Amino acid sequence: MMDEARYNSLVAAAFKRILTAADAFDPDVLEAEATGDKVTLTAASGEKCIINTQRAVWQVWVAGQGQGIHFSYDDASRTWKDDKGKGLELFAFVAGVVKHLTGEALTYPS
Template sequence: MTDIEFMDRAEQLLLAVEQGCDRINEETDADLDSQRTGGMVTISFRNRSQIVINLQKPLHEVWMAAQSGGYHYRFDGARWMDTKGDGEFFAALSRDASRQAGQELRFTA
């Protein structure tokens, strides 16, 4: 993957996260606050916990930090997959966001 391809895919991922937060706020009372700064999105929850998603351009990875830990994802040609085999990005984001919000939340690509 070239740097340009990585940035295109990674920007699509960050946009999907932002749009997911907007959709969740419209459909639920989760009251997520998402802030974008360059290649980083911070999602804040009512309980003041956060999930931080940021781009690691030199490594062509997307990193996610949540209460459950830190995760690294690489695009496999179809999906963003955990580099240690722990699954797909949006499934993990949904899982961790649900835990931190105290209600089921779904993010999709």
């Protein structure tokens, strides 16, 4: 069951994982900035990937490559899945956006 404390914990872990992966990039290729409920990944071109909380519905929203996708936490798979049933997963989607922006792979820590 999702509650505010659990949502906050899951989001904090997701943001930390994304930031740790982004920190491996040369800052001239990709910069990561966290401010409260938002992580912004900015490529050298100025293009961005924005990961933001959607607290009212306990989701994470990602904007990148001209689209905005909402992800809900799925207890069964223990992953963040898109809310439209397209089979998208949060970390894979962010990695795809970063690959599009930089030409380089975003590798998450184990």
